[in-house]
Amino acid sequence: MTAVSPDAPRIWSAARGPVLIGVIILFAAIVITLLRGSGEGGALDPRSFRPEGSHAVARLLEQNGVRVELTDSASAVDGATLFVTQPNLIDPQRLEDLTRRASATVLLAPAGGRSRLEPETRQPGCPLADRAGPATMGGFTYEGEQSCYDSTLVRTGTVTTIGYGGIFTNRDVDEEGNAALALSLLGQHERLVWYVPSEADRSQQKSLTGLIPDGWKYGALQLGVAAVLIALWRARRLGRVVPEPLPVVVRAAETVKGRARLYRRSHAASHAASVLRQATRDRLAPLLGVPQGDDPSEEIARRTSRPVTSVRALLYDKEPVDDRGLVALAHSLDALENEVRKA
Amino acid sequence: MALTGRAGLLALIGVLVVGLVLPSWQGILVLFGLLVLCVAVDLVLAAGVRRLTFSRAGATAVRTGEPCVVQLTVHNPGRRLRGVLRDAWAPSAGVVADRVAVDVPAGGSRVLSFELRPVRRGDRVADRVTVRSHGPLGIAARQGSHVVPWTVRALPPFHSRRHLPPLLERLRELDGRRASLIRGAGTEFDSLRTYVIGDDVRSIDWRASARSSDVVVRTWRPERDRQVTIVLDTARTSAGRVEGALGGLPRLDTAMDAALLLSALASQARDQVDFLAFSHQVRASVPRATLPVLVRAMAPLEAELVEFDARGAVAEVLRRAGRRSLVVLLTALEPSIEHGLLPLLPALATRHHLLIASVSDPAVHAMAAGRGDLEAVYAAAAAERTLAERRRLTALLARHGVDVVDALPDDLPRALADRYLALKAAGKL
Structure with missing residues (x-):
């Protein structure tokens, strides 16, 4: 019978390609991230040293005793x-709440x-x-209680819009x-508080079910009916x-295996050794023409160059013998048998 | 009743209807009501399955692993029937396709053919025939089952029949029908004929040659009309699985194969074969067996987890075999023989010649050759112990005049047949 479940080399040869691609992608991602990491911060970021960054303003503020967060x-x-x-990225309700709380x-x-x-140099034209x-001002114009720089800077209450x-x-x-x-x-x-809104602030605070039209809630119920059907x-x-009436499956060699486990558990090395010796003697006797049960040592010694005493001892x-000796004995018995067969 | 995929599909389309047109509880109820109505219409208009009548024809026996066809006739006394029919068999019957689409006109009949390829020996019994009759809309169906009994007997595969031609060739040589006749092939004097070159000079009959103008030789032929009683052990030890060329098979199947080859050969040699399967009681008994009868008798035999009753088996053999015969016992060489069969041998051996054939296990031989680590060496010792036990039993049985054939599963049928021919040639039957 051939085993059809894959072994370790086959799994490796199949997975090699995808694993290699995965490693390359991971490596490329790490490299790109490291290269990008040096240019920290975007426009109007108080940490950024780029022309469009705001590190200078943040430093000036700190020198004047303002803590920038x-x-x-x-x-x-x-x-x-x-x-x-970027006030447009923030939920209007939340922005209103924040402006109310801030000074x-x-x-x-x-x-x-x-x-x-x-954007160009404009005159203030207001006490504010x-x-x-x-100053260099421009962009959108707004309406407010106080208006400066051609309405590009207005203030209403505590809220200044630029x-x-x-x-x-x-x-x-x-x-x-x-x-x-x-x-x-x-x-x-x-x-x-220097607030640079992230993408997360853009998300609407509506739950998933709130986004589904009401009609489709009933559609989902109908879907349940369809699933049941x-x-x-x-x-x-x-x-x-x-x-299927199946016949009993008994492996004929089961009792032999059981006996082997019993030998092993009780460390019956000496008994196992005598069984192996007996088996070798039984196999060699007909080869040598010695009657079954007689001592074949002398005949073996005559055919091989081994001394009688060592053959008899074997x-x-x-x-x-102990467990280690048993393994060694099995090998020496095999060696002896091979020698006799060749002689 | 049964629903079809269309019912689910309609409900799925209903999702669109509810979502776009009727987004309310009422919408769902209306659609459900419509669906129930369609199902009811389908169930009312579908052909009834209760009044269908069935009958079977076709193969009743097939060699295991080979195909056969069983026909099922459906008679429909009611409305036109359209739907699916399943003829259910146990998996080991090996039905290639048990579901077929059926279309039986009103009052008409259809014959459906099902191909079976049994994978296991024994009686394969048909289970139920189930019919699903679809309504005109194809949304719902009526369903019902019928019991239509039929049995296909999967016969033993008899793989060893490929050994038969060379064995028959040798049998013919023994028989003296070939020129290569040699002295000693058989013990019964057959006839005198003129010497031709190539004949053994020792077979020249000098007295007959003196009376004739030619040199005359005697021809011999083996005995005929002897009795061979095959006893198959179906008890505990025959259940053991042994790995062979055809995968793991119970010892029983290998023993059957050997018994079939032997009986085929023996009946060609014009010996009479009696067959007996025995565990703790007689399981099968075929006196004067011919091969087809024997094969059919063996098919349903299964190994039983009981101890082989040697006393009962010997008594049965002695009762049946009136004259001297060759008793072939197919069993396993296990220590239980020593106190089971051995004390009974004198009663048997005085009248009959006993031959024991046993399946040996290649797994044990493989274990005996195991070396390397401690576990393998202990396994080798245990296996050697078992093999030594078998050798001792063989010697013990030989001392009682019993022949023993102990062979690997793939070799046993041939080895047993060879031993039979050897016994026949030696005139020991």
């Missing part, structure tokens, strides 16, 4: 300035802008930004009065199962 899931905003770089809020280009202006003077984020970037922070404006906007309180179809047998020794 970068977060991607603003929660503790009470008594702090909240700076939201001051700066929103960068939220939805609801009216017209779009090119008089100290800063002209249409263009150029003044916060490393590239433009040293132009005109950009730095002063940024400091006056973000340094209103001792703590600044299909189960009934598949479960019905075409006639009963027919039993075939008749009654000395007790």
